[in-house]
Amino acid sequence: MIDFSLWGAIAIRLGSPWPPMLNEYSWLFLLLPVLCFPAFMVIGLYSAVVRYASLDTIWAIFKATFVASLILCGLVLFRGWGGFPRTVPLLFFTLALPLLCSTRLLIRYCYCSVCRPKSNSAKKVVIYGAGSSGAQISTAFNLSNEFVPVAFIDDNPTLHGRQLNGIKIFNPNKLPELLRKHSPEMVLLAMPSASKSRVKEILNWLEPFPVEVKRLPFLDKLVSNKVGIGDIQDVAIEDLLGRDPIPPRFDLLRSCISGKSVMVTGAGGSIGSELCRQIVRLEPKRLILFERSEYALYHIDRELQNKYKGKVEIIPILGSVCREQRVEKVLSVFDVNTIYHAAAYKHVPLVEYNPIEGIRNNVFGTMKTALAALNCNVETFVLISTDKAVRPTNIMGASKRMAELVLQGLAADGNGTKFTMVRFGNVLNSSGSVVPLFRQQILKGGPVTVTHPEITRYFMTIPEAVELVLQASAMGEGGEVFVLDMGEPVKILDLAKKMIRLSGFTVRDEDNPDGDIEIVFTGLRPGEKLYEELLISDNAVATEHPMIKKAEEKYYPWPELKRQLDSLEKACSNFELEAVRNLMFEIIDGYKPQCDFVDPVWLASNKKH
Structure with missing residues (x-):
């Protein structure tokens, strides 16, 4: 191509296919390619895989052609310009650039259109989004055997009717027609820079169509600005919530953490492990x-040590919050300034089956850790609470409300440590969460189990909840119950239907007996209620953060509460469930058990007697 471009440049300039001057400069046709070869190697022209030719390849060709033109000028100058036309190097560049580009693009076209093996199993895909990400992913599809892009759809009316990578761009309203014409198996949402609220709107619009929906990650989750087949992922439940994040206030985030000794109890759990991940990024002293689970502690310790060893002192401690001496020793030895207390039993039916252990861990574990914090002059103690503590119908919720009362009572006693509580609803993808269960049931072909057609829950992502917890902890002065803005409650039945439809299946019910996946109602589990609340009374006040409110709620003076707790501990030790329940009625406003005792040990013991 170098020699052909050189001949063409001289021929065009002199107006003859073989002017006599070619004989005089015939040595250029040998020397120019020889000198250009190593230069092209350095530029990387030969290292690019031709069938994956892209804009980067064209840029490399441009640099190589420019260098070749400079080499040509240098050779002619070395010999002396003489009668050599000065416009030839420019004509050479003008010819060589399109020739080198076209040959590589032609090879790529031949590979994609002729040589690439066809697969009957390749999925037909409609790509939603004809921007740079859509262009990149369609290029990746064209080079793979897994997917075949059949159309683009885009909200921008100026793109409708045009083509991108040889694929026509349509108005989204044309999707039903495209489904009939091409029978695609997937719609891929290729809009990484779209807001979460916009993604939610699109997913709600796509939900009724009988096609699987997948997406590319949001821009902040992409490893680089380039996207490929490996970036395709399932629609996450947080996409259906569509809450655009509010930028955190770093002064609040760092207040109780940066440069301080911080301890997280329950560090290996869903909330505890995310607390650790976010805390370590805020540069604590240690x-x-x-954590009481060796397995969970091993995993979170290994994860953090791999990323932050040498940057932050990370200390894994096996222990139970119910052992006050162990907790106090750890707090004293490591001069702990801040405690995030996430250790708790939180699975409602399991705690209902094991009420005494639930109370011991959630109530007395909190009390003993709080008393240890007082004895060691810990500055800040933050309890991770739950919406199930509001007018509880189960032991888990009741025990968490009692844990709140413990901290409120100690805070009112005014002994130095700042006790704060943060209350929020369900977090997505935590252990025991309904979302992973639904996903697993859908993959198996159903049925999907829902406890009740009217049951609703608040949802929030774990990172979002933890980020707000860290900010709320900095606003406390002692005894406050902070409540996170969870958005609107979600009907679990609607959530199940959305997950089924967005997975490309249809719901089998009375209206559609030939559907793919059935939803089965199993009945409320022990201790479960239809809806959750975040406030005991309606007197929440705003704080300096728009997503955090402060609740003013009833509490007991510590001496009075301590007497009640002593009675409760005695009843637990004697395994007297009736006495335990009566004391909880006495202590907790609005406690209404949803079911009778279901503790299998207590039931079996009563049968024997």
């Missing part, structure tokens, strides 16, 4: 991982 981070103590306090």
Whole structure:
């Protein structure tokens, strides 16, 4: 191509296919390619895989052609310009650039259109989004055997009717027609820069169509600005919530953490592990991982040590919050300033089956850790609470409300440590969460199990909840119950239907007996209620953060509450469930058990007697 471009440049300039001057400069046809070869190697022209030719390849060709033109000028100058036309190097560049580009693009076209093996199993895809990400992913599809892009759809009316990578762009309203014409198996949402609220709107619009929906990650989750087949992922439940994040206030985030000794109890759990991940990024002096499960502690310690070893002192501690001496020793030795207390039993039916252990861990574990914090002059103690603590119908919720009362009572006693509580609803993809269960049931072909057609829940992502917890902890002065803005409650039945439809299946019910996946109602589980609340009374006040409110709620003076707790501990030790329940009626406003005792040990013991 170099020699052909050189001949063409001289021929065009002199107006003859073989002017006599070619004989005089015939040595250029040998020397120019020889000198250009190593230069092209350095530029990387030969290292690019031709069938994956892209804009980067064209840029490399441009640089190589420019260097070749400079080499041509240098050779002619070395010999002396003489009668050599000065416009030839420019004509050479003008010819060589399109020739080198076209040959590589032609090879790529031949590979994609002729040589690439066809697969009957390749999925037909409609790409939603004809921007740079859509262009990149369609290029990746064209080079793979897994997917075949059949159309683009885009909201921008100026793109409708045009083509991108040889694929026509349509108005989204044309999707039903495209489904009939091409029978695609997937719609891919290729809009990484779209807001979460916009993604939610699109997913709600796509839901009724009988096609699987997948997406590319949001821009902040992409490893680089380039996208490929490996970036395709399932629609996440947080996409259906569509809450655009509010930028955090870093002064609040860092207030109780940066440069301080911080301990997280329950460090290996869903909330506890995310607390550790976010805390370690805020540069504490040290981070103590306090966890009773060896397996969970090993995993979170290994994860953090791999990323932050040498940057932050990370100390894994095996222990139970119910052992006050162990907790106090750890707090004293490591001069802990801040405690995030996430250690708790939180699975409602399991705690209902094991009420005494639930109370011991959630109530007395909190009390003993709080008293240890007082004895060691810990500055800040933050309890991770739950919406199930509001007018509880189960032991888990009741025990968490009692844990709140413990901290409120100690705070009112005014002993130095700042006790704060943060209350929020369900977090997505935590252990025991309904979302992973639904996903697993859908993959198996159903049925999807829902406890009740009217049941609703608040949802929030774990990172979002933890980020707000860290900010709320900095606003507390002692005894406050902070409540996170969870958005609107979600009907679990609607959530199940959305997940089924967005997976490309249809719901089998009375209206559609030939559907793919059935939804089965199993009945409320022990302790479960239809809806959750975040406030006991309607007197929440705003704080300096728009997503955090402060609740003013009833509490007991510590001496009075301590007497009640002593009675409760005695009843637990004697395994007297009736006495335990009566004391909880007495202590907790609005406690209404949803079911009778279901503790299998207590039931079996009563049968024997």
